[in-house]
Amino acid sequence: MASKHSSKTVILAALIGNFMIFVTKLGAALYTNSSAMFSEAIHSIVDCGNQVLLLYGIKKASRKADRDHPFGYGKELYFWSFVVAMLIFAVGAGVSLYEGFHKIMEPEEIRSIHINYIVLTVAICFEAYPWKMAYDEFNARRGKRGLVDAVIRSKDPSLFAILFEDTAAMLGLFTALIGLFIGDFFGIPEADGAASIVIGLILAATAAVLAIECKGLLIGEAADQQVIDSIENLMEKHAAVESVNEVLTMHFGPTDILLNLSIDFRDEISAGDVEQIITDFEIQIKEMHPDIKRIFIEAQSRRGHFMNSQLE
Template sequence: MIRENIVLFGALFANLGIAVAKFVAASFTGSSSMISEGFHSLVDTGNQVLLLFGQHRAKRPPDVRHPFGYGRELYFWAFVVAILIFALGAGISAYEGWLHIRAPEPLKDPTWNYAVLGVAFLLEGTSWSIALREFASAKGDESWWEAIRSSKDPATFIVLFEDSAAIAGLVIAAVGVWASHAFGDPRIDGIASLAIGAVLAAVAVLLAREAKGLLIGEGADHRVVARVRELVALTPGIDAVNHVRTIHTAPDAVFVAISADLDDRLTMGEGEALIERIEAALKAEFTELSSIYLRPEKRADAVPLGEMAAQRKAGG
């Protein structure tokens, strides 16, 4: 269980410790950007808890009300995570920044800020490298952006996005603290907090868009669809494949519906046996195909029997 969710557990423990350290530093220094970063890490911690909860709920077996299982519940919680990043992470950061620009606080010794930011950078970097390694091993030959767009498991790419935003936020916070003291203007720290909020808002929008697509329902990888079509079409007794339609019911579960034109000379028993052989062959090659439905159906361009008889009669 822990090895399976190493990315989530790594990010969870890292963010929890970082959040505590940031709030302690903020209490000593009054830094706006440090407060924003503290809330940022706290929101990230809650997000990992929600994703773990979503994974647990998604593993429930099918029942009468949900015959294809609960796998897509994980996509719901991924969408909730995106909303929380936007509403809490970006919202609080923007609010803190506006407060400190409007009513700047006197500058204090930044030593605490620099120490916590350094430790946070090491911890966030470790979590980010774990997420990056896990995602890189799963993406294959696809580019990073193509892999994110085609990924059906939101947990890994959400942590990757969160950690990337966290590292960017730490850099912004460090620059804000340094610039505030270098130029003697505490409002710069508030501007840094606004910038952190903007980064979080951008990440939240990207995550929400990806989660929305998964919630609506995305098909399997085009290479899987092409291979399914090929396997069915090459099976003796199949005259043509009309269409192959797929949808992910979970990150590792795909429902596939196939319309195929069977040889008219097959008896009903032979047709049933043929369909069973096709289903067994497909599941042997693609373990993610959890449900396979093959519908015998004439090709769309085939001429109905009644129309064919009328054409022959008209032709004499």
């Protein structure tokens, strides 16, 4: 299924929406003295900062390879996505939890609560559109995979980071709305602070999942198993190949894969034929998988490969 939007478009839509929501929430929080609303305002401005960092990461990652970075700058995106996770945890979750505990210990009456209801309802409407854009884009890319498996297998943290952020934002808005309603209807002012704590926990959980996914990409994740299997099948079907010793892949970016191959060619094949076959393999592999940018193919006997692997 073709995607409708690029990751950059989704991030820009989320940035514009979150900034508008931040201004509205902050005004309401200052006017009504709501802890949950203040936590939501902090949440929105943190999201704005995160989206700016993701856009910066996309720009830096697009730079071409040079002498100092021969494999390019693709992992810049993974680094800045990890920074986003840390900001969500340290700033978003930290401030929300602090504000929540403070308001539970020293509850204050919320003024003009109907303003908060209006602002939260409007914010949900504003947030729904970028969330739908992020979900549609993610849904288009995941194909037939389940949501959890698609997140684990995804190599584009900028996309699932926005999906996570927007999902957390929607949950936070509904949490704030429920907390304000309980406090108003049942006369429990501490409910406002409790809602702020729940928002903080939602943000902490979001940050933890995002950090775990970005950590795997920073360390170096392999390409999808389907990609590896298709390359192995291509090699094994060739008459000149005795066996495929090893297929190693690593993502340097969402669409930048490094491929290392160790192949045992038949002994009767000449060196010139091996060179031509390797060239043909590189052309075929890049036609099959355009995301594979660099290919290194090693001609090595199976016995020699086994002996070398024992020395590692």
